Amino acid sequence: MSDNTETKRRTDRRAFLRMTATGLLAIPAAALLRPAPAGAQEMPKLSLDNPQAKALAYVHDAANVDESKQPRYQEGQNCANCALFQAQGDEEWAGCSIFPGKLVNAAGWCSAYAPKG
Numbered sequence: 001m002s003d004n005t006e007t008k009r010r011t012d013r014r015a016f017l018r019m020t021a022t023g024l025l026a027i028p029a030a031a032l033l034r035p036a037p038a039g040a041q042e043m044p045k046l047s048l049d050n051p052q053a054k055a056l057a058y059v060h061d062a063a064n065v066d067e068s069k070q071p072r073y074q075e076g077q078n079c080a081n082c083a084l085f086q087a088q089g090d091e092e093w094a095g096c097s098i099f100p101g102k103l104v105n106a107a108g109w110c111s112a113y114a115p116k117g
Contacts, residue, residue: 045093046102053110056098062109072111080106083114 046053048060057070062078079085079096085106087094093103098112 043095043101043103046096046099046104050099050102052099056110056112058099058104058108058110060105060108062107065109070111072113073109077109077113077115078106079104079108079110079113081116083116084112 046058048054048058050058052058057065059065062073065073067073079094080087082096084097085094085104086096087106090106092106094106096102096104098110104110
């Protein structure tokens with residue numbers, strides 16, 4: 001093999017490694033440039049008139065649950081201690097996997113209540 005061929009092969013390998021490294025560095029950088037997802041505060045609060053809210057007997061305050069109509073309800077249950085509530089901290093309003101795109105009140109309750117943990 002000639003010295004010229006060996007030099008070209010070494011140069012091609014270096015160029016390939018340089019491009020690969022640049023590409024790998026660009027992936028996390030691209031993720032940083034992506035717009036952040038809509039925050040919870042940008043979502044509307046769930047209306048009590050929402051058909052799904054009505055069907056699941058959702059209330060903004062668990063103290064207003066009609067226990068005669070909701071035998072599953074037990075005192076102390078609320079959205080804040082429900083496994084479906086998607087709060088990141090101690091927010092008063094946060095998302096719920098039952099009501100996508102809507103905020104529910106931490107003090108609220110619905111018949112889909114599932115205790116955490």
